[in-house]
Amino acid sequence: MAVIDPPAATGQTAATAAGAARQTSSGGSAFRAVWWRHVLVWIAIAFALFPILFVLSAALNPAGTLSTTSLLPKNVSVNNFDALFSDGARPYLSWYKNSLIIAFVGSAIAVFIGACAAYAFSRLRFRGRRVGLLALLLLQMFPALLAFVGLYITFSNVGEVLPKIGLNTISGLVLAYLGGAMGANVWLLKGYFDTVPRELDEAARVDGASHARIFFTVIMRLVTPILVTVFMISFVGLFGEFLLASIFLTDVNAQTLGVGLYGMTLGNESNSLYGEFAAGSVLAALPIMVLYLVFQRQLVSGLTQGSVK
Amino acid sequence: MAVSTETSSSVIGSSPARTPVWALALKWVAIAAALLLALYVASKLADHGHTLAVVGTAFVAMCVLVIYGTRRAVPMKYLFVGLALLIGLQVWPIVYTAMTAFTNYGQGHLASKEDATAQDIAYSVRQVPGSPTYTLTVAVKDGTSTVAGPLYFLLVDEKGHTFVGDAKGLNQLGKNGLTIDAGKITKAEGYTTLNLLQANKRKDLSSFAVPTDGGGGIKASGFAAAYNGKPTLVWDKKADTITDTTTKQVYVAEGAQWVPQSGKGDALPVGWKENVGLANFRTLFTNSTIRDGFLGIFAWNIAFSVLSVLTTFVLGMLLALLLNDSRIKGRGIYRSLLILPYAIPVFVSALVWASMFNQQFGLINNLTHLNIDWFGSPWAARAAVLITNLWLGFPYMFVVCTGALQSLPGDVMEAAKIDGAGAWRTLRSITTPLLLVAVGPLLIASFAFNFNNFGLIYLLTKGGPFTGGNSQLGSTDLLITYAYRLALGGTNPNYGLAGAVAIIIFIIVGLLSFPGFLRSKALEEVN
Numbered sequence: 001m002a003v004i005d006p007p008a009a010t011g012q013t014a015a016t017a018a019g020a021a022r023q024t025s026s027g028g029s030a031f032r033a034v035w036w037r038h039v040l041v042w043i044a045i046a047f048a049l050f051p052i053l054f055v056l057s058a059a060l061n062p063a064g065t066l067s068t069t070s071l072l073p074k075n076v077s078v079n080n081f082d083a084l085f086s087d088g089a090r091p092y093l094s095w096y097k098n099s100l101i102i103a104f105v106g107s108a109i110a111v112f113i114g115a116c117a118a119y120a121f122s123r124l125r126f127r128g129r130r131v132g133l134l135a136l137l138l139l140q141m142f143p144a145l146l147a148f149v150g151l152y153i154t155f156s157n158v159g160e161v162l163p164k165i166g167l168n169t170i171s172g173l174v175l176a177y178l179g180g181a182m183g184a185n186v187w188l189l190k191g192y193f194d195t196v197p198r199e200l201d202e203a204a205r206v207d208g209a210s211h212a213r214i215f216f217t218v219i220m221r222l223v224t225p226i227l228v229t230v231f232m233i234s235f236v237g238l239f240g241e242f243l244l245a246s247i248f249l250t251d252v253n254a255q256t257l258g259v260g261l262y263g264m265t266l267g268n269e270s271n272s273l274y275g276e277f278a279a280g281s282v283l284a285a286l287p288i289m290v291l292y293l294v295f296q297r298q299l300v301s302g303l304t305q306g307s308v309k
Numbered sequence: 310m311a312v313s314t315e316t317s318s319s320v321i322g323s324s325p326a327r328t329p330v331w332a333l334a335l336k337w338v339a340i341a342a343a344l345l346l347a348l349y350v351a352s353k354l355a356d357h358g359h360t361l362a363v364v365g366t367a368f369v370a371m372c373v374l375v376i377y378g379t380r381r382a383v384p385m386k387y388l389f390v391g392l393a394l395l396i397g398l399q400v401w402p403i404v405y406t407a408m409t410a411f412t413n414y415g416q417g418h419l420a421s422k423e424d425a426t427a428q429d430i431a432y433s434v435r436q437v438p439g440s441p442t443y444t445l446t447v448a449v450k451d452g453t454s455t456v457a458g459p460l461y462f463l464l465v466d467e468k469g470h471t472f473v474g475d476a477k478g479l480n481q482l483g484k485n486g487l488t489i490d491a492g493k494i495t496k497a498e499g500y501t502t503l504n505l506l507q508a509n510k511r512k513d514l515s516s517f518a519v520p521t522d523g524g525g526g527i528k529a530s531g532f533a534a535a536y537n538g539k540p541t542l543v544w545d546k547k548a549d550t551i552t553d554t555t556t557k558q559v560y561v562a563e564g565a566q567w568v569p570q571s572g573k574g575d576a577l578p579v580g581w582k583e584n585v586g587l588a589n590f591r592t593l594f595t596n597s598t599i600r601d602g603f604l605g606i607f608a609w610n611i612a613f614s615v616l617s618v619l620t621t622f623v624l625g626m627l628l629a630l631l632l633n634d635s636r637i638k639g640r641g642i643y644r645s646l647l648i649l650p651y652a653i654p655v656f657v658s659a660l661v662w663a664s665m666f667n668q669q670f671g672l673i674n675n676l677t678h679l680n681i682d683w684f685g686s687p688w689a690a691r692a693a694v695l696i697t698n699l700w701l702g703f704p705y706m707f708v709v710c711t712g713a714l715q716s717l718p719g720d721v722m723e724a725a726k727i728d729g730a731g732a733w734r735t736l737r738s739i740t741t742p743l744l745l746v747a748v749g750p751l752l753i754a755s756f757a758f759n760f761n762n763f764g765l766i767y768l769l770t771k772g773g774p775f776t777g778g779n780s781q782l783g784s785t786d787l788l789i790t791y792a793y794r795l796a797l798g799g800t801n802p803n804y805g806l807a808g809a810v811a812i813i814i815f816i817i818v819g820l821l822s823f824p825g826f827l828r829s830k831a832l833e834e835v836n
Contacts, residue, residue, distance in 0.1 A: 041631055141818060149402075182395050
């Protein structure tokens with residue numbers, strides 16, 4: 001008995017001592033408790049960043065070919081950017097302009113159409129309102145791009161009569177995108193519109209304001225945050241859209257960044273054009289990346305809410 | 310009452326709320342502009358003989374006038390534009406795709422029987438003494454491909470009159486915008502003229518002809534001249550047969566084209582569009598050359614979506630759990646860095662990954678000292694697709710899981726701790742189930758998205774590799790990339806079959822989403 005006791009006692013003391021130590025110097029041992037988490041997260045970050053590092057390295061690589069590109073640039077030059085802007089066969093700046101115009105105009109109109117519809121569904125009472133809302137929810141599951149066969153044939157017929165909005169025009173593509181404008185955002189918008197107190201528009205109505213005036217001067221001001229969020233979600237989506245853009249825009253001057261950059265990776269020249277392509281990719285990714293980093297919270301919450309509903 | 314009036318005046322100001330004159334004026338200017346636009350569109354449509362479309366345009370114009378010109382139909386004022394776009398550009402394409410799925414619409418079957426037969430007859434013309442001749446310039450419409458775009462003949466006759474002819478017929482061509490050099494049109498506004506080299510590549514040129522009113526046709530002889538010859542085919546409309554006057558061969562209508570009655574010889578080149586019932590669907594599921602490939606695409610499509618959701622979710626959740634510990638410093642920076650892949654447009658990411666998987670020069674083979682032909686073997690290509698999609702998709706799952714973890718009820722965690730559950734047990738029995746409930750709908754949405762992830766597949770592998778000499782059905786094809794290739798991929802579009810594949814996608818997406826739709830809170834919450 002006596003022989004066993006002392007070790008047990010020392011064990012107990014050691015445990016208490018360790019507990020005390022943990023309590024007193026929590027800073028250093030907290031790191032000791034979570035260092036493995038840091039290591040694993042850094043591995044994940046390496047996985048997340050190495051393609052970005054690679055394309056940056058390719059963009060700065062003075063030789064400008066895929067075969068000479070490594071993960072870290074050995075020499076740095078802006079040759080590829082110069083070549084990109086002076087490339088006669090590939091009007092990169094036109095592509096950039098087209099992408100921005102399509103995404104901006106498409107999103108602006110989509111937000112306005114969505115806001116109008118959300119106002120009607122949130123504030124006005126009419127027959128078919130509930131059915132209309134549910135029909136929109138149902139239709140949203142079948143985006144128009146799945147019906148690209150019908151869209152393509154329709155627009156090629158439209159183009160014969162009205163060449164300005166046919167295939168191979170930016171306005172035609174924007175129009176095609178707008179088909180889904182009302183359905184895509186109306187639930188997200190209506191949810192926000194419902195949170196604006198009705199007393200505000202009641203009061204304006206008592207003052208004699210028309211429904212249009214209430215919409216433009218009262219409601220629109222109060223829902224600006226959700227309008228901005230929807231605009232950005234839509235902008236990001238349209239900027240990156242590829243399927244319809246590739247069907248619609250075959251003429252090299254009318255293309256978007258996605259379609260144009262894709263064209264650069266085809267054919268025998270793809271190796272020698274790689275530096276140009278990488279420079280173009282880096283610049284193409286910039287607007288969206290900036291949007292993300294600045295408006296991370298709104299975009300993320302908007303995206304997750306939008307898909308839950 | 311007093312309170313609400315106060316609120317309102319603070320928002321809209323104290324001026325009497327009457328519609329200002331400029332707003333009224335603006336409204337009527339907009340209505341007038343819309344009506345003028347409708348008039349313009351209608352007149353253009355009438356020029357091309359689309360009567361039904363003219364009626365449709367007139368109907369839309371009337372709606373505009375009634376809805377925005379009167380004080381009635383207030384909700385419609387807010388819904389009409391969106392609704393018109395929705396019906397015209399989302400519902401109609403879906404309906405039209407569905408209708409196309411039951412036809413043979415595609416290369417060789419593009420026109421009505423009348424037009425197709427007129428083309429067949431025109432193709433048969435032979436030059437006879439005294440045939441009118443023309444100088445010829447071969448062209449395509451601006452913006453269409455010089456290799457595959459529909460052909461146009463720009464013609465100058467002996468008297469110097471100019472014409473443009475296509476597969477539908479011959480029309481006068483105004484001299485404005487034309488450049489004529491030595492009796493030949495060298496430039497025409499709205500058209501791209503083909504040079505000798507380009508014209509030489511058009512295999513369809515030798516059989517192309519412009520039908521003319523007299524029942525004949527204008528054919529090219531060489532690249533610079535054309536003649537209006539006499540047809541050798543005669544269409545007996547009553548008996549519905551075509552007889553070749555030179556060979557005495559009789560053709561009958563069968564399978565939407567003219568085939569020789571005797572069974573010997575070739576069918577006439579142009580067929581027509583007709584309803585074929587379920588033939589396209591039968592082709593997909595029973596045709597021996599297509600069936601296996603199609604079912605393979607089908608299986609891969611489902612496997613791809615399931616594995617994409619699974620891998621991205623697991624990685625995203627693990628990272629969210631790793632960082633869900635308040636003792637970790639710099640969590641904000643870690644999160645921003647991990648989200649970066651999500652902030653890059655998919656076309657950039659997919660194209661960059663495609664180059665990194667390049668067998669000869671690519672980074673992946675260089676770093677790992679492997680020599681895998683990533684896009685050459687089916688399984689390597691599938692792995693490449695999944696790796697790329699993991700990179701593209703995990704940040705989204707990470708963000709979603711982080712949000713869900715932060716909103717997990719703290720008391721449940723506390724209770725688990727008090728009951729003596731270890732970290733592993735808590736994770737397995739409490740955190741994961743609660744997390745799955747929270748993000749379940751997002752996982753289904755992610756599945757539906759990946760099911761039709763056209764951009765990733767098309768930009769990364771184009772659906773390839775194509776094994777076994779099959780150039781239509783690729784190893785990494787999804788249904789949507791397959792449909793795209795059928796409709797738009799080559800010089801032989803088959804819109805009918807592509808429509809059938811699209812219908813199958815619709816059915817699957819519908820089956821996947823409908824239970825969620827029925828269960829969604831939205832159904833009860835509509836107020």
